[in-house]
């Protein structure tokens with residue numbers, strides 16, 4: 279029997295940095311809501327996965343017709359991203375060794391080839407795996423005044439992206455541990471690291487941006503345009 283792969287998509291954010299009138303996942307790029315675009319990419323790579331979508335309880339923009347997956351459910355989001363993901367994990371009926379991939383709704387440009395690569399790596403690595411990209415710029419640590427305190431070495435420094443994939447049991451226990459210790463983690467890998475695990479970094483494409491600020495919209499739109507016909 280083949281293993282179940284779960285896709286947890288945290289989509290309960292408010293998009294404060296975007297500053298739009300509606301949550302950023304409902305803004306459109308080339309006429310399609312970001313949430314629908316992200317789900318299309320995930321479906322193109324992992325059509326048999328079971329989707330768990332974290333939505334704010336006050337959300338009145340979501341349309342079920344945007345979900346291409348056969349098996350899916352919605353769960354209430356939490357206060358922070360990690361709370362949304364943990365709510366999803368505590369709701370779904372998964373087995374200890376089921377694979378769980380977590381992907382931000384705000385990353386609609388993720389490539390199908392990268393999704394497949396991280397799924398395979400997460401399956402092959404006992405500590406799990408995540409998409410990431412090596413830092414390309416010179417890194418400065420700022421002082422309180424806004425001037426440079428010092429230059430950080432960028433050697434071995436990576437940006438963490440999503441998706442991030444782990445076995446269900448260790449991931450759930452790691453996030454429950456973080457919550458019990460009132461530790462805010464901004465990605466799943468951090469929670470696993472705190473449990474002594476060493477998730478595998480998988481070098482991903484640089485165009486897997488997280489739509490966060492207003493000027494990311496034009497960038498994401500240009501990326502999607504350039505990717506047309508290449509991934510789905």
Ligand SMILES: Nc1ccn([C@@H]2O[C@H](COP(=O)(O)OP(=O)(O)OP(=O)(O)O)[C@@H](O)[C@H]2O)c(=O)n1
Nearest residue numbers: 288289290291292293294295357358359362383
């Ligand atoms: N309580 C929260 C907060 C965030 N997210 C999700 O986590 C992802 C990454 O978060 P971010 O880009 O920070 O989104 P927002 O929280 O919406 O943005 P902001 O911090 O600017 O408000 C997004 O897909 C967002 O919808 C979530 O599901 N639940």
Ligand SMILES: C[C@](O)(CO)[C@H](O)COP(=O)(O)O
Nearest residue numbers: 359382438439440464465488
């Ligand atoms: C998980 C994440 O996308 C990795 O880059 C990121 O940490 C989530 O964004 P946030 O702004 O910290 O919620």
